[in-house]
Amino acid sequence: xxxxxxxxxxxxxxxxxxxxxxxxxxxxxxxxxxxxxxxxxxxxxxxxxxxxxxxxxxxxxxxxxxxxxxxxxxxxxxxxxxxxxxxxxxxxxxxxxxxxxxxxxxxxxxxxxxxxxxxxxxxxxxxxxxxxxxxxxxxxxxxxxxxxxxxxxxxxx
Numbered sequence: 001x002x003x004x005x006x007x008x009x010x011x012x013x014x015x016x017x018x019x020x021x022x023x024x025x026x027x028x029x030x031x032x033x034x035x036x037x038x039x040x041x042x043x044x045x046x047x048x049x050x051x052x053x054x055x056x057x058x059x060x061x062x063x064x065x066x067x068x069x070x071x072x073x074x075x076x077x078x079x080x081x082x083x084x085x086x087x088x089x090x091x092x093x094x095x096x097x098x099x100x101x102x103x104x105x106x107x108x109x110x111x112x113x114x115x116x117x118x119x120x121x122x123x124x125x126x127x128x129x130x131x132x133x134x135x136x137x138x139x140x141x142x143x144x145x146x147x148x149x150x151x152x153x154x155x156x157x
Contacts, residue, residue: 004144005134007151009061014133021132026157028065028126029104031116033096042120049075052098054089057082065128066101072124090116101126105157130155 007023014020030048037043043051049070055077056062063077070077080098083089086106093100094115100107110116132148134140140148 004138004140005132005148007130008133009128009130010064011129011131011133012064017136018133019136023130023132023152023155024157025127025129026103026105028062028101028128029107029111030099030101030119030121030126031090031093031107031111032099032119033094034114034117036093036096036099036117037119040119042122045070045073045121045123046075048099048119048121049073049077052080053077054081054083054092054098054100055079056086056089056102057084060084061128062102065126069124069126103128 011020030043037051053066055066063082067077081089081092083092086102089100089102090107090110092098094110099119100116107116107118111118132151
């Protein structure tokens, strides 16, 4: 009873004692510094896997999504940088250290400001799904129900 509910991404296993509500899916973007790979606007998954990658830590939903897509072409990520901090990965990408693959909502501002540019990836789309999870027998107070309603209304991708 320490956690009322959770927002999680890319669930792989669910206990029957939990309610899992799908909230939405978000595309991820492969981003780099504007001058990085000058002249190239798209990459194959094979070429992407050979670049210096700036990725979230193993076990995160974002990383699991990246690893799953690379596995479709028999590749495995060997990142130059792994971090739990999205801001750090954005900073590394903006400084020209490699390519970050992150949820679009987390790089939108840096793209708009011109600190990053997006590379088109030829192949399956990187994406992740978001879920609301809570215990099946959890009593949801009116306040919790209002918060959950706001989450459902505001989670737009």
